[in-house]
Amino acid sequence: MPPRRLFAAALAVAAVATGTTAAVAAPPPAPVTTLNDISKPFADTFADPSIIQGRDGYWYAYATSDPLVANGPFGLMHMARTKDFGSWEYLGTVFNDSTKPAWAAPGSFFWAPDIRYFGGRYVMYFTVTDTLANPGGDPGIGVATAPTPAGPWTATDGPVVAPKPDGNGGYFGTIDPAMLTAADGKRYLYTGGFYGGLSVTELTPDGLHSVGTPTQVTVGDRYEGSYVVYRDGWYYLMGSSSNCCAGPTTGYSVFAGRSKSPRGPFLDADGVSMNESRVGGTTVITQNGNKWIGPGHHAFITDAAGQDHIVYHAIDRGTPWLTDPFGINRRPMLIDDIDWIDGWPRTRAGAGPSDTPQPAPTTGSALGIDSTDPAGGLRGATKLAGDSLGGPTASIRGAATTRQSARAGSVRVEANVKLGNSFTTVVGGGAVVVTVGASKVSIVAGGRTTSAPLPADFDRSQWNNLVVEVSGSRVTARVNDAGLGDLYAEAQLGVRGLKVRSAPVSWLGTAEVDNLTVRSVAQPVRRAAAVPVAGKLLAADEFNGALGDQWSWVRPDARAIVANGNLSWPLQNTDLVGGGNNAGLLFHQTPAGDSWIAETKLHLDLGEGDIRNYQQAGMIAYLNDDNFARLGDVSIWRTRQTEFGRELVARPSDGATSYGGAAIGRSAPTMWMRLAYHRNAAGEHVYRAGTSADGKEWTWGASWVLPAGVTPKLGLYAHGDQTGSNPPPVATFDYLRFYASK
Template identity: 90%
Template sequence: MPRNRQRLLAAAVAVATVAAGTTAAAASPPEPQPITTQNAISSSFADTFADPAIIQGRDGYWYAYATSDPLVANGPFGLMHMARTKDFGSWEYLGTVFDDSTKPSWAAPGSFFWAPDIRYFGGRYVMYFTVTDTGANPGGDPAIGVATAPTPAGPWTATDGPVVAPKPDGNGGYFGTIDPAMLTAADGKRYLYTGGFYGGISVTELSPDGLHSVGTPTQVTIGDRYEGSYVVYRDGWYYLMGSSMNCCAGPTTGYSVFAGRSKSPRGPFLDKDGADLNESRVGGTTVITQNGNKWIGPGHHAFITDAAGQDHIVYHAIDRGTPWLTDPFGINRRPMLIDRIDWIDGWPRTRAGLGPSDSPQPAPTTGSAAGITSTDPARGLWGATRLAGDSLGGPTASIRGAATTKQAAPGGSVRVEANVKLGNSLTTVLGGGAVVATVSGSKITIVAGGRTATAALPADFDRSQWNNLSVQVAGTTVTARVNDAGLGDLYAEARLAVPELKVRSAPVSWRGSAELDNLTVRSVADPVRREAAVPEAGELLAGDEFSDGGLGAGWSWVRPDANAVVADGELSWPLQNTDLVGSGNNAGLLFHQVPAGDQWIAETKLHLDLGENDIRNYQQAGMIAYLNDDDFARLGDVAIWRTRQTEFGRELVARPSDGATSYGGAAIGRPAPTMWMRLAYHRNAAGEHVYRAGTSIDGKKWTWGASWVLPAGVTPKLGLYAHGDQIGSNPPPVATFDYLRFYTSK
């Protein structure tokens, strides 16, 4: 037997012997059930809490931070906000991150502070944030600031300059250096992702203390599509997630989150279909989008993992019934929400694809089973010494030799997690020796079922600081991860698959030297692995195949276009130099009679070559659900600056006093010169008309995205459109439709 394995197994035997020699462990009582929470979770202290970031402090509280909007109508803007909770059911507002005397000295007067990103490493809390205007180049030169604090509630001390400086665009302006998100990666380096629609998202390496950027940034998303990035590591992949479209269009906000993944923190990041987030026909796999309930525009998110190993997305969204914090066209009302993340075929999906919840949901699991009080762990352990700890974390448990829980941990899938200050070696034993995980020297080692897995820690890993250690058995897979603060980053993770692994209920045991805080022992949440049902086309009801040399029965026009011609089994329609948004209500629209009933699917096949990389704003064609020129939802293949996207847009009258309209859109799927589109229609309990968009690039595999809701009453028309500014192409592109069909919806 190899000498390393002998030592590991000997450690396991020694720990089991210690456990057997103490007073017999009590059986583990039933785990406390999580409370329920309901979106918006910030409603008890704020009407808006936008761009949320979140972290668990060593005192057991979860701390949330938000951008500098007023919390309530006519309230002060503040200088970023802080709140905390222990159970996600009740919250306490803590005030602002900065005041006028502590805000960054290099920010221009009147600058806003947006999109905080919170981390913990090196023995202190580190916050990155957007400064919209610096004193060096007044007039809009966004940069990224950084501040540190000894506790998650502050006091926050900003550095004397930006961590990422403003980036000139070469035309006298500046790119959008906004929306920071930090990642500690397995190569031992820290990275900061920044940027938005103007210029794209880039990643830059940071100095070890996280306070300075070094080297040359790498662009990882194309401009005009993503902002609000967040990166997590899972199962060997780095997942870059970003928000798309407009965050703040009031009742027409279609903000959504999409993901790509890479084996490197520098990318390239590809979506589920292999499309790059950094190419003109831009990719992105849906993480969250609106589903037709009250919440629209879900986005600018953070991730957390609870004590049961369940991931959650924390984000803001807009109630379509009360979209404004102030008068229309003022500040958007964007409260904080939270929902479960399920990993479906290796991709993060909110509630398995159901999207934002508007009913009570289980709150994230907090606290511990096995008789452990997470914030005073020594009281539930044999063999550990209770230390007074510090003002931040309270009492801690010191292990010098061996320790074990006084009560048994659950059997089967179980997760043990703690903040740790590691000595030379710490071994964690689950199931009476079924699983042995050791952090020793420069590596993590797992032994289970006669198998071994190891992972190397970075050469400069600092074991004297507080870090996060988790050991988890989920089915037959064992993982042991060391990272900063449990926010999806890592220093190292060992992973081992053990067929027929059985972990019985038994005390958790440790051997070695370490100090523990925030210790939790929990059954692992049951994973959801199947995507929620999506619309499926059934029996063909009606439609037109454009096969008889003209339009068939059931068609009607708004503003007929003589250039739209049916021939050779196609409707060929050169894009009109017209528009339908705002006051530009001069585009031709072609409608077909819709089927009777409260549920059906409309489908068309479209060929439209918009080229790549050049600017053609906003050439497009597709399907439209239409009440009038100021109340419609349109699904189109569209050129947006240098990108090509599929957009499900919405216009409505947002200010009835003068008829002013609002327009926004949600992205969906990947565009192609030939693509298939669907609108799945149903009428909800309130009688409103709900349309969900679906797209495909082969007519077989469908991507279903956002839903828009049109008001109850008159049934909207359904048809086709083809228009957009002709700048960038002469002659205009031709949209070719093969058919328009209506199906039953399964």
């Protein structure tokens, strides 16, 4: 239908709606809150979560195969559901011994389920750690389908992505799947881990087989646990970095890059590729110094108000083990808001994991609509029996309106739909008109129009997801599989001065509708959370003369020389981790007070692309050789990264130590580093790491907490295995300064 005729028809619908005696919208109910960890009602650990909303209104969550509680059995992946994210029902395992994939080797584990809905069925991708083809460790990706999100699940007779030989008699880490339906109408599966990196593989339309040649999208040794969402013209690839499972020293974090293509290249906010030796990645979530450490392996959801949320696992640093130390890690499921700051997803605007009550995802509908029985809240719709999964649905043949008016201003309308040839949604009494036509999605608003094409093979007869959102001056219309960041088409239109008055929402055309919600749009957060800021200079050594009495050594190194305004320190062939406590450390007196920022400028040429483990230099907060946190520029196999590592005694009975690290920012031959210190309410010593490639723009990352009591020393280090370099690289420090915290 041409835009003028479309708009005229929509105005006619709006006029009918205006003529009704629409009730005034009831005031919103009291807000519901969640408290991490949200899996606590039914499980102590629920790792690698993925989540989807079923047509019955429940949100279904799935997790990897660890035992749910201490001394419990390993499951064949777990399922649970909720309607409000506070009350949960455990549903059992995805598979049992008779239904698990026949091609999995005995003893294989099943990890990292990724849940989707398309083609009229639920589709789950998952890791099989070992197959019958090469027993002993050849991971591949399985796929199973089900008529409902609770199953029963039927696995296919072979992997959707087969194990990938590494050429040396082993296999790359073909793990951690995440599926995406893209605007080109194709389906893609992202897989991989630290060994081999992340790749994307095109799938057949039914999602059950891979086709073509995979495309590498990240360098090895950095990312696993991928997840991809489409937003505002960009595909955002997110991956978890560092170690998932080091108990009290777990530094898992999530980073993102974006691309105009689902195949990449994916660049971070600084324009650095995720597929380079000096690897890029913009922080999505990292630990902030509260109880939660190692947040990662996540999924995204969008609630009925349009607020994005990240669902992930993390570890309580006070209770890190599900079993005995160095046994199974206790990784419950958490949830927090995602805010889009300057075009990038940030957990709570960058504040990180929450440990206090937070607003729960908005579920259900306003306007007196029962989202799972929508016909009762509409005029002109016919109630259909529906099916056992979704319950009653609403049939619209001609015109229909909500019985109550939506509030003026921003509004979001979402539904599962089976579409006829044309289906129009009218918001604000005709202020916004969105039509899903035979070949495109169109928007008319403020005298302007825009459209986006639907894929040629788009199946209107199946249940799809339709969103119409008016937020401020922007109108978005999106058709996708199941509201998980994928899409078939998205049209956006900016209209300056757009006014949306209070009016019923109206529809014109043909569709069957389920899970209908109408809500005011969540108020977006645009300002990033506060980060440490350096104030006045408190103390410094610019290395213009010999080291003074404010310096002290542990295991002095005579090769560390102060000359020409620098401290030059060839990397020692030593280490601090585990039993290798033979590295030299140089400490400076710290300022008095409970907060300050230490900064150094470091030049360290570690090359690119070759294997060096683990040459590094930087700053260290140190209690003793088995209790420290160090921030360094470090070579990790073929990558060059900045890492904020932590070691502590994890098993006091025999002094066994645990080490883990959190990645931060980009690496560069010359870089600036900061450790922001403060003492928390419990008297613990908290250090947050920051890095910069120019000394001006800072990336602030993870925090580590050292125990209350003796104040740790603060200083410099330079060490690592010298294999691959002769002579050893030289760490050149320009200064060490201490600033007041603003």
